[in-house]
Amino acid sequence: MTAIGWFQILLFAVIIALCAKPLGAYIYAVLESKNHFLSRLLRPLETNSYRLVGIDPDHDMTWIEYSQSLLAFSLVSLLFTYAILRLQGLLPFNPMQFSTANAPSWATALTPDLAFNTAMSFTTNTNWQAYSGENTLSYLSQMLGLAFHNWVSAAAGIVVAVALIRGFARRTAQGLGNFWADMTRTCLYILLPICFVYSLFLVYQGVPQNFNAYTEATTIEGSKQIIPQGPIASQESIKMLGTNGGGFLNANSSHPFENPTPLSNFIQLLSIFLIPAALTYTFGKAIGDTRQGWTLLSAMFLLFFAGVFICYHFEAQGNPNVARQNVEISTKTLGDTGGNMEGKEVRFGLANSALFATVTTDASCGAVNAMHDSYTPLGGLIPLLNIQLGEIVFGGVGAGLYGMLIYAVLTVFIAGLMVGRTPEYVGKKIEKKEVKMAMLFVLAAAFCILVFTGLACILNLPEKSLLNPQGATWNNINNSGPHGLSEILYAFSSATGNNGSAFAGLSVNTPFYNTLLALAMFIGRFLMIVPVLAMAGSLAQKKYVPATSGTFPTYTWLFTLLLISIILIVGALTFFPALTLGPIVEHFLMNEHRLF
Amino acid sequence: MMLSQIAPAIRLTVLLAIATGIIFPFVITAIAQLMLPHQSNGSLIAVNQQTVGSELLGQLFVKPEYFHGRPSAAGSGYSGESSSGTNYGPTSKKLILGDASFAGVKQLAENYRKENNLETDILVPVDAVTRSSSGLDPDISPQNAFLQSERVAQARGINSNAVNELIKRHTNNRDLGLFGQPRVNVLQLNLALDSLKQTKQ
Known part of the structure; x- marks a missing residue:
């Protein structure tokens, strides 16, 4: 590790902390439809949208109506994207003529199962890349099929968090707000202004933005190189800001056209955490006690620093099997281009790659600027564990806050059990229904990850099976030994956690994996959101209970530590056995120079 | 409902x-x-009205008179239509020892030493024997570049000090003096080498 590496990491954290309050207050103003500095400019667009969509923004929805609207919207937009992907050969903005008879020889077919997986993945904010953008998708598919979901799935995450915040903030209320109005406001006032400036900044740094066909260059040694093109910058901005993470290009944010410079990289990192951090302040402001928001944020920061320290440390140590071939890996000599450089870019080096891997999995972003599959075992354990803990450290836009609030509810419940009192959180009694919903939230994810991983490890399909041409489903791994298990475990963790990053060696573009992973994404999205909304509905109906001397204060360091302990205990109990068989045993074998 | x-x-x-x-x-x-x-439009570079590449994308160099980029896992090497890393993990036998169709770290290190006429006790910088994440990494570390300068100078019949000067001039420092890594853009360095020759003639 280097001093300048740590300086960049600390600067990143300071900027995030400084932005939380102003942006959080702005989000609060937007969603409570108060006046703010953009309302005069953009209000006509908002009111006209309501007229076009034919809804009454002041109609207050119950949690059931709110869930139904969200599910209906997700269903419609899922089918919409599936149709665009399947029909891309007939639609415009397809200069490379993908999915037509004139497609180039290096194109990949967009099969029905791949289209389904991709549509599901973008609807659920996962953005898992079974597809490889530059050789599969037309520009229309990218913009209208995928980038559209980058906007709306991010907005959907934010509005669910806002509904839960209202559940805590409102007293004896039936409604949680209006889903359609919340979606429109989020897109228009929060995502649009940031993405507008951000896209142009990315172009300035070198990200292409055009509708040209790919360029064929003759290199100075005389060979041919195809240079991909496209409207990349306008998609890259919302991909990061909305914690989506699905790349325009296969190599995602490690591709020089998605992330050309260390400066663009730093801004991309900031844009992942920006909204999730701000939402903790929005929460505090809405319930009238900002200390509660800061407490959640401090727990997030502690878990973040622990993760980035471990990841950076082991990446800087590097791979002893590489060093053995008379290769210099010491960071004392090479700085941040030493250590483990397999699957990393020189312009980012170790510090920015370790930081990116931690941030993208703390949040449910899933963009990568280095290949997680090639990380050292314990360096790669961090992104895997971050996802399995539920991506609550900052988390996806919205999804992180509601995940963290679920853990806060569990924490006061467990603390309440220890002293034999009815638990309360921010003035609301936590009762049977809330705890049931919280447990459903935690168990659905664990069940999905572990059972599906187990299934993929043992399903012995026949050779050349239609479901999986490789035959047995464990044949799809790219690495043998413990690392192979890590690849499968990572895939189902990432899909269930709606993250979208991968140990990308696993060959997932087969009907078996495309379908099972799509199911995992569905469960990971909607079996999380519906319990959260149910909890929000139940909380909104409750009376406010003023704090007494017997109330466990939830704005102290004691609560922060208890919250972190609960997160780690639940996570460790659930996943430690599987992690032991994967990355942990691999770490010891690597140091003994065992190869597979 | x-x-x-x-x-x-x-x-x-x-x-x-x-x-x-x-x-x-x-x-x-x-x-x-x-x-x-x-x-x-992709930061394209044209030489004599002919597009030779993009400033941002690495390309394949094998001739001794050019600096070589890192090994690449994108298609047949720096293929722009299929960006990718190897996705081999740290305990992969193929990554370290290679096989008939894939050069492992061991072989890459031996090749690098042979090409650049290095003694066996000189350690090869790790970026020279590992493949990047995109397979299109345009940069190498300055250490990697300096180890190649003797070979490049010999193949071109010019003084290696001139080549070293050129590397220094083409080393991009950290963005804003802080972010990322000092690095050498291989394509731009090689283009500068070519124009060096032209101005001399």
């Missing part, structure tokens, strides 16, 4: 799809093409 939500869902999908999926990228394209045409 849920059916009553389908109609607004369809209308909002259409509205937001047009706004975010069509209007937004077109507006950004219009502004970007007007203000930043070079970057918008």
